[in-house]
Amino acid sequence: MKARTWKRRLIQLGAAAAYNCNLPGFFRGTLYKGASKGFCVPGLNCYSCPGAVGACPLGSLQGFLGSGGSGRRALFYVTGLLVLFGLVLGRVICGFLCPFGFLQELLYKLPVPKVKKSRLTRALSWVKYAVLAVLVLAVPLIWGFPGFCRFICPAGTLGGGVPLALANGSIRAAIGGTFWWKLGLAAAIVCAAAFIFRPFCRFLCPLGAIYSLFSKTSLTGVTLDADKCVSCGKCFAACKMDIRQVGDRECIHCGDCLEGCPTGAIFWRTPLHQRNRNGDNA
Amino acid sequence: MNNRLTRQNRIRLALAALGLGLAAAGLAMGAWQRVLGRAALVCMECIGLG
Numbered sequence: 049m050k051a052r053t054w055k056r057r058l059i060q061l062g063a064a065a066a067y068n069c070n071l072p073g074f075f076r077g078t079l080y081k082g083a084s085k086g087f088c089v090p091g092l093n094c095y096s097c098p099g100a101v102g103a104c105p106l107g108s109l110q111g112f113l114g115s116g117g118s119g120r121r122a123l124f125y126v127t128g129l130l131v132l133f134g135l136v137l138g139r140v141i142c143g144f145l146c147p148f149g150f151l152q153e154l155l156y157k158l159p160v161p162k163v164k165k166s167r168l169t170r171a172l173s174w175v176k177y178a179v180l181a182v183l184v185l186a187v188p189l190i191w192g193f194p195g196f197c198r199f200i201c202p203a204g205t206l207g208g209g210v211p212l213a214l215a216n217g218s219i220r221a222a223i224g225g226t227f228w229w230k231l232g233l234a235a236a237i238v239c240a241a242a243f244i245f246r247p248f249c250r251f252l253c254p255l256g257a258i259y260s261l262f263s264k265t266s267l268t269g270v271t272l273d274a275d276k277c278v279s280c281g282k283c284f285a286a287c288k289m290d291i292r293q294v295g296d297r298e299c300i301h302c303g304d305c306l307e308g309c310p311t312g313a314i315f316w317r318t319p320l321h322q323r324n325r326n327g328d329n330a
Numbered sequence: 331m332n333n334r335l336t337r338q339n340r341i342r343l344a345l346a347a348l349g350l351g352l353a354a355a356g357l358a359m360g361a362w363q364r365v366l367g368r369a370a371l372v373c374m375e376c377i378g379l380g
Contacts, residue, residue: 086366125356131349204376227378
């Protein structure tokens with residue numbers, strides 16, 4: 049594995065461990081209640097996971113959208129954090145700081161036939177925006193419950209539901225149809241991840257959809273120097289996401305395209321080191 | 331190109347101001363405690379029991 053990939057794997061592992069470092073919770077079947085849970089972590093990580101020491105931004109967003117009166121004031125904070133995460137990191141969060149994305153990437157290492165990106169997968173990449181509009185925004189606003197968490201979120205099922213059900217008898221006794229639906233969906237996503245690169249991130253994740261809105265403005269990530277680009281298509285071929293161009297809404301800034309570029313047209317920008325698209329320091 | 335970049339940086343500044351403003355306003359209204367209060371309880375929907 050390349051040094052850059054190792055570095056990214058370590059950051060992914062570190063983020064997953066940092067989000068879920070309350071290890072005793074897994075044995076007790078209880079949640080962490082410390083002050084850090086008032087902070088929303090940038091990646092998709094269920095706050096009902098016994099190990100979680102932070103809050104899930106999507107769960108918080110839906111929860112406060114669905115709550116009436118003064119509860120909605122917390123939306124300012126959650127929305128503000130999402131805007132700041134999007135501005136500073138954008139979908140770098142998907143590539144480096146999301147435990148569920150990390151899990152899917154590890155599953156994709158399994159030696160099974162792979163489904164390559166195509167026009168179909170590109171079309172399916174729009175589904176996540178519908179999930180965002182309907183289940184994350186409309187359902188909580190209209191019906192008052194978190195639609196994405198209730199019907200879809202595999203991070204909640206695998207990180208929260210399964211460990212709590214295993215360790216906590218009263219939760220195990222309350223298991224019903226919704227649990228089995230979510231477990232089946234999570235199992236399907238996990239199985240699909242062996243064949244398809246990050247299927248949940250590409251097709252369903254509403255948090256990725258939110259961060260993709262910042263693809264043109266985020267301060268960190270890979271960028272294409274249009275003047276150096278010779279349109280050889282090597283970056284497109286090296287990328288397993290449904291991108292049309294390096295750094296677009298589907299790019300998770302994993303950096304797989306960096307080595308393959310024959311003209312060095314792809315570069316990494318950070319908040320402290322900005323270059324414009326001509327490659328000059330800005 | 332320069333105009334485009336200037337516009338992009340203007341958008342970035344506006345987003346930074348918006349994000350910081352919203353987060354600060356939320357914190358001033360007790361959002362940290364509200365998020366903490368929600369996240370410290372088992373979310374029945376999240377774990378599939380809701």
